[in-house]
Amino acid sequence: MSAKDSELTGVKEIARRANVSRGTVDRVIHNRTGVSQKTIDIVNAIIKELDYQPNIFARSLASKKQVVFAVLIPGVSLETNYWEEPLLGITEAGAEISPYGITLKKYLYDLNDKKSFLEQIALIDLSTVQGVLLAPSFIEESEHFVKKLESRKIPYVFINSDIQGHDSLSYFGPDLYKSGYLSAHLMKYLVKEGEEILIVNISKEIDNQHHLLRKEEGFRNYFIDKKLTNPILKIDIKQTDYAYVSKSIEDVLQRHHVAAVFVTNSRVSTVAKYLKRSGAANRLLIGFDYTKENLAYLKSGDIDFLICQKPREQGYKGLMALYQFVVHAKVGEKNNFMPIDIITSENCDFYIN
Amino acid sequence: MSAKDSELTGVKEIARRANVSRGTVDRVIHNRTGVSQKTIDIVNAIIKELDYQPNIFARSLASKKQVVFAVLIPGVSLETNYWEEPLLGITEAGAEISPYGITLKKYLYDLNDKKSFLEQIALIDLSTVQGVLLAPSFIEESEHFVKKLESRKIPYVFINSDIQGHDSLSYFGPDLYKSGYLSAHLMKYLVKEGEEILIVNISKEIDNQHHLLRKEEGFRNYFIDKKLTNPILKIDIKQTDYAYVSKSIEDVLQRHHVAAVFVTNSRVSTVAKYLKRSGAANRLLIGFDYTKENLAYLKSGDIDFLICQKPREQGYKGLMALYQFVVHAKVGEKNNFMPIDIITSENCDFYIN
DNA sequence: CTGAAAGCGCTTACAG
DNA sequence: CTGAAAGCGCTTACAG
Numbered sequence: 001m002s003a004k005d006s007e008l009t010g011v012k013e014i015a016r017r018a019n020v021s022r023g024t025v026d027r028v029i030h031n032r033t034g035v036s037q038k039t040i041d042i043v044n045a046i047i048k049e050l051d052y053q054p055n056i057f058a059r060s061l062a063s064k065k066q067v068v069f070a071v072l073i074p075g076v077s078l079e080t081n082y083w084e085e086p087l088l089g090i091t092e093a094g095a096e097i098s099p100y101g102i103t104l105k106k107y108l109y110d111l112n113d114k115k116s117f118l119e120q121i122a123l124i125d126l127s128t129v130q131g132v133l134l135a136p137s138f139i140e141e142s143e144h145f146v147k148k149l150e151s152r153k154i155p156y157v158f159i160n161s162d163i164q165g166h167d168s169l170s171y172f173g174p175d176l177y178k179s180g181y182l183s184a185h186l187m188k189y190l191v192k193e194g195e196e197i198l199i200v201n202i203s204k205e206i207d208n209q210h211h212l213l214r215k216e217e218g219f220r221n222y223f224i225d226k227k228l229t230n231p232i233l234k235i236d237i238k239q240t241d242y243a244y245v246s247k248s249i250e251d252v253l254q255r256h257h258v259a260a261v262f263v264t265n266s267r268v269s270t271v272a273k274y275l276k277r278s279g280a281a282n283r284l285l286i287g288f289d290y291t292k293e294n295l296a297y298l299k300s301g302d303i304d305f306l307i308c309q310k311p312r313e314q315g316y317k318g319l320m321a322l323y324q325f326v327v328h329a330k331v332g333e334k335n336n337f338m339p340i341d342i343i344t345s346e347n348c349d350f351y352i353n
Numbered sequence: 354m355s356a357k358d359s360e361l362t363g364v365k366e367i368a369r370r371a372n373v374s375r376g377t378v379d380r381v382i383h384n385r386t387g388v389s390q391k392t393i394d395i396v397n398a399i400i401k402e403l404d405y406q407p408n409i410f411a412r413s414l415a416s417k418k419q420v421v422f423a424v425l426i427p428g429v430s431l432e433t434n435y436w437e438e439p440l441l442g443i444t445e446a447g448a449e450i451s452p453y454g455i456t457l458k459k460y461l462y463d464l465n466d467k468k469s470f471l472e473q474i475a476l477i478d479l480s481t482v483q484g485v486l487l488a489p490s491f492i493e494e495s496e497h498f499v500k501k502l503e504s505r506k507i508p509y510v511f512i513n514s515d516i517q518g519h520d521s522l523s524y525f526g527p528d529l530y531k532s533g534y535l536s537a538h539l540m541k542y543l544v545k546e547g548e549e550i551l552i553v554n555i556s557k558e559i560d561n562q563h564h565l566l567r568k569e570e571g572f573r574n575y576f577i578d579k580k581l582t583n584p585i586l587k588i589d590i591k592q593t594d595y596a597y598v599s600k601s602i603e604d605v606l607q608r609h610h611v612a613a614v615f616v617t618n619s620r621v622s623t624v625a626k627y628l629k630r631s632g633a634a635n636r637l638l639i640g641f642d643y644t645k646e647n648l649a650y651l652k653s654g655d656i657d658f659l660i661c662q663k664p665r666e667q668g669y670k671g672l673m674a675l676y677q678f679v680v681h682a683k684v685g686e687k688n689n690f691m692p693i694d695i696i697t698s699e700n701c702d703f704y705i706n
Numbered sequence: 707c708t709g710a711a712a713g714c715g716c717t718t719a720c721a722g
Numbered sequence: 723c724t725g726a727a728a729g730c731g732c733t734t735a736c737a738g
Contacts, residue, residue, distance in 0.1 A: 010715060021725040026717060034723055056452060058715035061410040061730045065717095099409055099681055182700075328452055342700045347535075347693070363731060374709040379733060387707055411731035414714045418733095 018043050067102045070124050072134040075108030082266045082289050089315030097323050112204045131322040132156040136163050159318040161211040172318040174309040175337040180218025190284045195259035199234035202267040206236050212264040246274040260284035269293035272302040306343040371396050420455045423477050425487040428461030435619045435642050442668030450676050465557045484675040485509040489516050512671040514564040525671040527662040528690040533571025543637045548612035552587035555620040559589050565617040599627040613637035622646035625655040659696040
């Protein structure tokens, strides 16, 4: 009956048309070895002609293969609980896709310790992993790692910060440059002409590619673009403990009359603590991220603005993108910049990451 | 071999233990008729004991049933493109779950026309629908409709506004009361003691259960809670065209010295237009939603604050909740209140719904 | 009220 | 390099 035309799809039909067995079609579909080039070409032509879409239910049912994704991000540190949020998003997405046979393996490193990053990488058995979600905090080491992934054709997604020039599936995170630029825009409202502004980078690992520097660049360029004349000072603080940070800030403040401070990451609470204790809290203070400590200082008025970029959503969407690609062969946008939220003491109670 | 212990799961094992056929187990699982109570009890006991989780791949593969969800929301109207956003979120979620055999049928009604709501409902063939996502804009009519859904055991999810006391699967949308309350909190910063404030409700269909009134209530209660003495006026405008709205506002402004205006929905742009034209734009103005028109008036300074509540996310998450329930039998949170975003001319460029 | 058999669209050994 | 057969865990008729 011609009604059977509607069945003209699927592996069986491809096999029929190509005059081969279903097993051979399967081999071609999965690029397995042991098929003559001639057969490969014939089968592929038919696949294309039919616009064949595999039935993922049947596929998953038949191949009892588990899909494993490795997640490589910082753990929560003493100084900041920022990474709680991305992890929550990742866990949420993981729960959603677990019915489809996806398993997550989490590798948490210490943001203050490059060695721990390498250690965690060493723990990942790439032969058992179908995709990687990672925050490439240490540029050089990350580049080395993703090259290894590329050579094994394991897809990977960046979150939180990006490394250009690599073959990542996609990126979910802030537009670092723009978030610095927006911070400067806010700053403009807060300082008067000619008043001095201090940029503070706090991280044990500031090399010349560090993502904090992208924010700084955006910040500075706003002032250049708008032809503003405020002097901009900056310090790189390479220890993260309170004693060291406060000492560093103190040094600058003694020598300069600083009206406003811009801290390029979530460690702004450490600065707020110092300003408050030293009685210098009337200085304006802008920083990043909705951590517990930052929130407290925001509410007490010691931090004026926090810039937030949906850390939870970064994790959620990053993992989903990996899933869509690996399971459904769907490729989404490569660069996915999160909205830049401005949090003040007025709306912070209503903010959800 | 005892290694086979690991297979002790699935329909086959249940059937073996219950001494019945797999067909009978299937009947019990799906509450189909034609099984003796005794058999039902035995099988259910074993299901519970085994904590049986059906394999959704096998299920979908075997039962070629398509799942259809009906989506009942307002279409874009002349006065506001607000509903573009929820629809985008719904479409996005729909694309994600379409590989799992889910189809969407969209029924768009006119927010200004109760009749169109009923007409769209009449178009929905409930016998072909496994779930409904709806914005219950007209309370009474919605209640009638969801009662019908309940009697047919069709699950449904509310977005944008909620109706209490019904058996909805869940709600995704603003906490209306709180968004009014927050608006008042903002308002407090903007007006001086004793200055008059005007509340404006604009809708063709304001009955005494209308969701705009919940926002008004929140707004008023803030002033009561904080013991603020500002006189609060209010008008209900039951036509949405510019001529009518402007006339209504004009009437009030001539008789009262109003310092600030609070419009309880996205039609704030109509008010902004009037205030601007009449040269009264120095009055403070707060309203709702990130529509094209509102954005323009926000940028020009005629609207001071917009309250937004993630319309796209409402649609996306609402549909996903329906999917999780119908396909995976997963029940999520019942009440899902969206974050309340405050948009100003400063951060509006970075806001994404 | 119940069972036996076929089938959903793939993949996986195994045999050649 | 290729094919025939069995099987993944369910559901669907059909027969009784």
